[in-house]
Amino acid sequence: MATEDAGIYAREFDVIDRYIQIGVASSKVLRVTFPETPEEGALSEHPVLDRLEAYLTAREEDGFDDVQVALTVPTDQRRVLESVRDVPFGKSIDMDALTRMTSGLSHEDDADLETVRTALRENPAPIFVPDHRIGNAPGATPPDVAERLRSIEGL
Incomplete structure (x- = not known):
């Protein structure tokens, strides 16, 4: 771009x-x-x-890894969303795994889990920050769209 x-x-x-x-x-x-x-x-x-x-249209697998996203969110939330970007096309993880892979957060700390939930809910760039790949967690992608995206990716 x-x-x-x-x-x-x-x-x-x-x-x-x-x-x-x-x-x-x-x-x-x-x-x-x-x-x-x-x-x-x-x-x-x-x-x-x-x-x-x-x-x-499932003509092309695309993880959008090269699309630059301006994450103008608090630092702790940005770390979560950067971790979400590391989840590849066609893969899904749960919120616990996302918390574990985010630097500085503990999956056993309620405040850290809330940070993850907040980051996912307030994700400014769904699809490019693929919150639809995070199971059992809220996301900014509308539920019907997230369901379709998961279907496209075979999740």
Whole structure:
């Protein structure tokens, strides 16, 4: 993505029965949402949306590892979301495993578990930070979309 791509982009995807809208700035994805209608003025052409289309139609496995995401969240939550990005396409882990693999957190500490839940719920970039790959935990991806993404990945 180039810096000149800054803006709001959205495309409708029949496979999830809604739009995926991305906010991009400084060559990074800032936010991903799943609106029923896109923001006024959103453009439909962006290379990331092309990749999403290939992924959603199961034409191409894509972990989106190279998509830069601006995680403007508190440090402890950012560490959790960076760990989520380490879960590869077609794999799923539970919240306990995610907590264990996140530096500085303990799966036995209630406050740390709440940090993980909060990070997943407030994930600004679902799909690129694939919270749908974390079982038994809340995520920012709408449940029906998460179910479809898991199906695409064979989870």
